[in-house]
Amino acid sequence: MSTAPGPVVGLDLGGTKIDAALVGADGSVLDRHTVPTPAADGAVAVLDALAGAARAVDRGAHAVGVAAAGVVDPRTGTVTASTDTIRGWAGTALGAGLAERTGLPVACDNDVRATAGPELAALDAESTLLFVAVGTGVGGAVAADGRMLRGAGGVAGHLGHLPSPEAAGLPCTCGARGHLEAVASGPGITALYERLADVRVDRLQTVAERAAAGDDHAVRAITLGATAMGRALGGLANALGPDRVVVAGGVPRIGPLYRDALDRAFAAELMAPLRHLRPALPRHGADAAVLGAAALATTAPLHHPRTHSAALHQKQTH
Incomplete structure (x- = not known):
């Protein structure tokens, strides 16, 4: 695992929309963007939409974190199982595919586990x-x-x-x-x-x-x-x-x-x-998923782009 100094792009991928945020090192949300999820168009279209949402908020980000629907293995960066909410999503190389599209290291996990990350960090x-x-x-x-x-x-x-x-x-x-x-x-x-x-x-x-x-x-x-x-x-x-x-x-x-x-x-x-336990509401509000996604860049394995893609990203953002 690696640390990612400076801002990180956090992506929350759901069946209907993709929320993107640029998250500062202090946890503040610096920019936001939302696009529809092209769920019926298949995995390639969804990866392209994720990359587009990341670019919309990227101002010098060091990494991308993705909280994604489906069963996600953070170690391999792969969607290991999924319902048909996103067509053809099971088997998608989420980490590698998004790293190639953005030129940035990518960490990914299931959306609920990522959202729970800030809850755990507060304990x-x-x-x-x-x-x-x-x-x-x-x-x-x-x-x-x-x-x-x-x-x-x-x-x-x-x-x-x-x-x-x-x-x-x-x-x-x-x-x-x-x-x-x-x-x-x-x-x-x-x-x-x-x-x-x-x-x-x-x-x-x-x-x-x-x-x-x-x-x-x-x-x-x-x-x-x-x-x-x-x-x-x-x-x-x-x-x-x-x-x-x-x-x-x-x-x-x-x-x-x-x-x-x-x-x-x-x-x-x-x-x-x-018997003292009672179910509680989450501490974090609407930003919980994108904050949790961004935090993956320091808590989950990073999947790196190939050199050509990384160089292209540097050229596009500088």
Whole structure:
């Protein structure tokens, strides 16, 4: 691993948009840029879009950090597995491909692990962190005794693929059945409501609005998804003994019905030494992902461009 003095470009790659930021050595955001993700156009188009977003904010950056959707192995810089949200994304040489396009060293990791990095950095040196992001999918990150776990192939922390009794028989985006994501994610809760009420709805927020208006099916769908998430987190807490548990993402923001059900289910699972724990909101706001991405330049392996590309980048930026 190498350090990258001076500013770093942080990129947050999602299924719909790419957020880019130039992040100073002090952690301040010096510039921002957002572009749509050409997810339907394949991996080459996405790499080109990432490089374009990086160039839009690059004013003397020393490296690029990428927080990317999918299962990412930071050591090889490769996307080892992915859903079809980005077409042909699995198998992409993310680190090498982006380094060639930008002429800069590139560090990369899964988006949720990268986002959890600043949370871990704010804790004591030997702390254990359990971090989950609940949105279109259910992603997560686990740090033990101050060290972020990446695991074989970069798969560590993918909490959405834990077996869940509440999801029994339901298809998961990974191709299996009965996984947590199928019932606890935004689409999972929405689909559950549709089955219970025998209606079609456009989005999770509609389900939340109907629950607030007293729709019993909506209340049941939200509380079941939240309960499944809370039980899974409580079981993981018993296995890991975390100092801090963080629940991030869009789904927890739909209202107190979800958060209260999650908190109750989490607390009911805890062993006695952990009963003081409660899931917390993330410390960092909308910039958490790009800040975490930029931090990868000092915490993850760097993938370097070939000499020709590096020379071209120097020519373009000076």
